[in-house]
Amino acid sequence: MEERKPALLVLEDGTVFYGKATGKIGTTTGEIAFNTGMTGYQEVFTDPSYYGQILVMTTSHIGNYGVNPEEVESESVKIAGLVTKKFANHFSRTSATSGLQDYMEENGKVGITDIDTRALVRHIRHKGAMNAIISSELLDEKELLKQVKEVPSMDGLELSSKVATKEAYETGKPDAGWKVALLDFGVKKNIIRCLIERGCYVKVFPMNTTLDELKAFNPDGYMLSNGPGDPSAMPNEIALVKELVELGIPVFGICLGHQILGLSQGLKTEKMFNGHRGINHPVMNLLTGKGEITSQNHGFVIAKDSVQSNPRIKVTHEHLNDQTIAGIMLTDKPVFSVQYHPEASAGPHDSRYLFDQFIGNMKHEKQRFKETNVSADQTGNN
Structure with missing residues (x-):
């Protein structure tokens, strides 16, 4: 050479x-x-x-x-x-x-x-x-x-529109047990693979999709994908996710999707002095007390002080290197998200259980919906 x-x-x-x-x-x-x-x-x-x-x-x-x-x-x-x-x-x-x-x-x-x-x-x-x-x-x-010196700062920069799909597409088996609507902010292929492996039929939607278009797919759950840039520079997507959450259908957010979910609930995000990027970051699951080695790639994070004043939000995961927020859930909705990458490609598979948790939420909500309808029918017949 x-x-x-x-x-x-x-x-x-x-x-x-x-x-x-x-x-x-x-x-x-x-x-x-x-x-x-x-x-x-x-x-x-x-x-x-x-x-x-x-x-x-x-x-x-x-x-x-x-x-x-x-x-x-x-x-x-x-x-x-x-x-x-x-x-x-x-x-x-x-x-x-x-x-x-x-x-x-x-x-x-x-x-x-x-x-x-x-x-x-x-x-x-x-x-x-x-x-x-x-x-x-x-x-x-x-x-x-x-x-x-003329290059714009990442702080305040919206970049998802540069990498997200422009047209909706479907993947997986149409007769799969679960239908998932994935809002694409720059999705990694392995997130979709992990859903399909668990019996999901996935429709990937552009980030500027309307709520009615998402609902028309009649999904069992919504996935908010990863992506680049500053989440606070995405007001339309934040408003859309706020509407999605209020539907009461299971939602799972990853990375940028996690940050947008937090912003939709009144939380704040902040740019980190140095981001987390690697495949060996330690995270503690605060609900189980178990540690996870995780794959991470982010330069923004949900601000801890903004969570303390919001009773609807529970912190579920913490980064053990700097105690930043690594996961949250809503206390009154089947909605959760993590700052890291449970699909981890490359990286450890410690966090794949989060996809199973999402499936479990969809299963629980579908069963609850059936029981509610049966109860309503019985009441009406009486």
Whole structure:
């Protein structure tokens, strides 16, 4: 392989890293973030929640097992750019169909390698989230710093419309036991797989769907998906979810869906100094007292002080590293959500029980509906 071209990474605070180009030759900008997972890089790169972010992989070697078309969470690479310490030119896995370099070029993604990612991550941890720029076509530090300062902050930025479906579609077996309406803010494929595996027929709706369109599907439950950006910048979706909750039908929210659910109930969200991104985050289930190792990817979180004044909300899960809210439920409705990813691809399966809990809620509500109708019929006949 020919020698890689030089590339620069310039942070918003003026810090500069020198490295070599990977992927497409070009320039890219976004909020810089880091992921601590040691595997599953392809699933991470195709996660729609990463849209608009330049991603630093803390694992030293990236690309060494190539890529496979089956290991994706969406139809394309969603990260804005990639930063690595060592970028593998060759892959050794027999099931891989191509290398990461070709994959990034096909997806038009710019990256940089051969930099001290440990020093970079330590800097980000200390200084907090900020924007960055990678370029392998322009090596003028001052000009790159000027450009990165013009990039909008993630705070207040709506991004779901960039990655969510524009047309509704259905998947699974039509004669399945449960019908789930999934509101797409940037859904990962594995969320849909986990529902189908549990006997659900899923209809995925665009984020701008009306309440009447959702109700016309006559679902047994509603799923609020993950996605990128600031949830507080989505007033229409927050209002829609508030209407969904009042229907009394089971609702399950994940990540951005969890945040939007909280906002719909009068809670507040806040941007984190550094987000949670990795596949080894410890969470405590406060209802059972059991710990879970979880997959996480978020830069916003529900503010703890906003929950204390809301008697309808019960905190169900807590992140053990920083005690942030990792899950909530409504005390008067079959509605719950978590900040992390129970579908965990890649990652541990400790939290898959949450999908079973959602199924249980739908089963309980359907049974209660039947019993109520039978009781009403009996009263009418008497």
